[in-house]
Amino acid sequence: xxxxxxxxxxxxxxxxxxxxxxxxxxxxxxxxxxxxxxxxxxxxxxxxxxxxxxxxxxxxxxxxxxxxxxxxxxxxxxxxxxxxxxxxxxxxxxxxxxxxxxxxxxxxxxxxxxxxxxxxxxxxxxxxxxxxxxxxxxxxxxxx
Numbered sequence: 551x552x553x554x555x556x557x558x559x560x561x562x563x564x565x566x567x568x569x570x571x572x573x574x575x576x577x578x579x580x581x582x583x584x585x586x587x588x589x590x591x592x593x594x595x596x597x598x599x600x601x602x603x604x605x606x607x608x609x610x611x612x613x614x615x616x617x618x619x620x621x622x623x624x625x626x627x628x629x630x631x632x633x634x635x636x637x638x639x640x641x642x643x644x645x646x647x648x649x650x651x652x653x654x655x656x657x658x659x660x661x662x663x664x665x666x667x668x669x670x671x672x673x674x675x676x677x678x679x680x681x682x683x684x685x686x687x688x689x690x691x692x693x694x
Contacts, residue, residue, distance in 0.1 A: 555649040556689035562590075573679060573686040575666060576644035579653065581610020582637055588644060591664030593677065593686065596625065600655040600667040604633060607657045612637060622656060632656040641671075649690055 561571035573593045580586045587609055589602070601622070612635045622632040638652040654670045666672070676689040 554690050554692075555643070555646050556687070557643075557646060558685055558687040561684040561686070571684050577641050577653075577666070578644055579606075579610070580640040581612060583611025585609070585611070589664050591666045593672070594665040594667055595672065595677070597665040597667035599669045600653050600671050601632070601658050601661065601665045602655050603661040603664065604657045604659040606655075606664075607633065607635070610639060612657075620656075622658065630658065630660075632658050643688075 559573075559575065562574040563569050563571050574590050575593055576588060576590050578586050578588050587606065589606070591600070591602075607617075616635055616637070618634045618636075620632050620634060621629045623629050634654075634656055638654050640650055641653045642650050651674050652670070653666075655667075674691055676691065678687045680686065
């Protein structure tokens with residue numbers, strides 16, 4: 551039986567070598583068009599669901615005829631537009647390519663930061679933050 555996928559990563563700076571260090575994680579995402587996209591997002595325990603800037607829908611080849619418009623809600627209570635599709639996106643953690651999973655993200659107009667959220671991304675992993683050490687660790691719930 552293949553082992554569980556597990557790894558520990560250091561926080562990365564917000565920009566090239568500047569800005570706050572956070573739990574950023576690179577995923578390789580593939581939509582219906584089969585063109586993989588490497589995406590750096592932040593693991594966000596406060597996000598109900600993963601979200602991506604809206605332009606990724608075009609990059610993945612999602613069909614505009616099947617879009618569903620909705621509203622997202624921030625903790626403050628303010629709302630913002632979101633788009634969803636009835637198509638999941640294939641994903642792998644860059645550097646752990648043997649473990650493929652699916653994301654069901656929302657696409658947010660005007661957003662700049664991809665977020666890996668609880669219900670689709672974190673539901674597949676045990677996740678630990680070491681804020682003092684500026685690192686995080688992850689272990690898959692299922693075999694690779």
